[in-house]
Amino acid sequence: MDLCKQSIVAAIIILCGTIVQATAQGVMVLTNARIYTVDQNRSWSEAMAIDSDGVISAVGSQADILKQFGDAVKIDLGGRLILPGFQDAHLHAVEAGISAGFCDMPQFGSEADFSTTLEDCRQTRQENGWIMGAGVNMSGLLESVADPLALIDAAIPDHPAIIIDDIGHGAWANSPALAAAGFDKLTSDPGGGMLIRLDGGDLSGVVLESLSQTLLDIAQPPTESSIALAVGSLAAAMDTLAENGITAVSDAGGYWPRGHQKVWGIAEKKNLLSARASNALYVYPDRPADSQIAELKRRFDDDPENLVRFNQVKIYVDGILTQATGALYQPYEEKLALGDRDRMGFEYFPRKTLFRYARELSAAGFQLHFHATGDRGVGLALDAIAQADPASGPHRITHLYMIAPRDLPRFAELGVVADFQIAPSSVDPEYLDYVADFIGDRANALLPLRSMIETGALTILSSDWDADEISPLIKLQTVLTRRVEAAPDLATAVEMMTINPARLLKHADRTGSIEPGKFADLVVLDRDIFKIAPKEIASAKVVVTLLQGDPVYDPAGLFAR
Ligand SMILES: [Zn+2]
Known part of the structure; x- marks a missing residue:
């Protein structure tokens, strides 16, 4: 929810004049739209009204909606498609942003490729001293590198380092990181994970499944x-x-x-x-x-x-x-x-x-x-x-x-x-x-x-x-x-x-389709994907996203005045 909506009610038009949602009448009408409601009958409509709480008050033909809400602020959708917001x-979401800050490693590569990138990763230390990387495929690593632990220790000997894999089911750790988790040659596999070993029984530095989460918990208190x-x-x-x-x-x-x-x-x-x-x-x-x-x-x-x-x-x-x-x-x-x-x-x-x-x-x-x-x-x-x-x-x-x-x-x-x-x-x-x-x-x-x-x-x-x-x-x-x-x-x-x-997600009474009484969680697309070939659908563009009537994405300013 945007800040102005939360903090002000009466003064909203003056202070937050760019948001059309709160009008004197409190209603916003979307006209000239192709609305696919996703209701039980899979019905289509042309227009809809949204009240000041961001709740859909009516969906129907343009004539009916305009007759009912003649005084409301109108937004002409120019024939664009409206669907319920995607769920x-x-x-x-949290991990996506955090791992975006990790140093990027190649998914597959040679010993030399990994060494060079690890040297670069050394420069990207977190505040707590840990070095974090991401993107390596663990099966590939074990095939291309004879002793992954020796390789990562040589590149990063002095700080704990973890390289998480490309799919969230493994990690490659150096000796200080393994030691911080209490993993050594004698450790038997803790529940939910595996310490992959070299032929002689020494640790390879690769841990699989839940052990990568155990390491991340230590690295990111x-x-x-x-x-x-x-x-x-x-x-x-x-x-x-x-x-x-x-x-x-x-x-x-x-x-x-x-x-x-x-x-x-x-x-x-x-x-x-x-x-x-x-x-x-x-x-x-x-x-x-x-x-x-x-x-x-x-x-x-x-x-x-x-x-x-x-x-x-x-x-x-x-x-x-x-x-x-x-x-x-x-x-x-x-x-x-x-x-x-x-x-x-x-x-x-x-x-x-x-x-x-x-x-x-x-x-x-x-x-x-x-x-x-x-x-x-x-x-x-x-x-x-x-x-x-x-x-x-x-x-x-x-x-x-x-x-x-x-x-x-x-x-x-x-x-x-x-x-x-x-x-x-x-x-x-x-x-x-x-x-x-x-x-x-x-x-x-x-x-x-x-x-x-x-x-x-x-x-x-x-x-x-x-x-x-x-x-x-x-x-x-x-x-x-x-x-x-x-x-x-x-x-x-x-x-x-x-x-x-x-x-x-147990909110189908308020979301998931475009019907009176539900929240106006909506997406506006630039074209009607029901009228184009399936192989063209990905070329459609999101124009506006509304959460409870509030434009949370509207780069063209369709809902701005
Ligand atoms: Zn998942």
């Missing part, structure tokens, strides 16, 4: 300056969301030991938010369950009056397919980049613990947000949800690269929301070839979106930004034009980014 129910940095990062992320027409999100990071919850709270107080947020708190596999459950309960926050809620828990069931850590029903291909571990993949939690978290956290009111990529991981998440309290649902599983045919109908049966991320990167033939190195022919049946829709399960599309593409328009084009398992039509695809995530 992105899985992204990493919630000091005043790191919180301030994160708030600034979140504000920048908000700009990106607004530019993309996104008015509601769910942050899937929620690393509470790093102060992420506090960061969101400060951002809301400072009026930096341009989107509603129903966020998740991360459940650590290496923390004792009793105290962690108590801590998470203390942090539960579900006040519908606030823009920000922390009413979900993010629980990782498995890792990722391209690290052979996604949990599979059938083994990985023989040649695994990360050596000879369990060929059925990896589980973050022992079963009993996983199910206990599902039961107790759902009973405490939390919505369960499971990460699962492998088919067995998805099956385990479904098993966990089957034991959870449905009253705090709907619960969901995100990523869903592989789903066994026998597990598909269980989503609808259990009322589980299916949350896919489908971007150009995920349908890229080169990427699919790469995945096939790990799972063979099964790579041809990834991300079974169409099959899921046909089961009748509530299905949504999110981004996983900044790990992947954020633009809803690019994703709409991708899901409609992909070779297999494409969305049946644009209307269905739009629902998966508007009303369906609104249902998941």
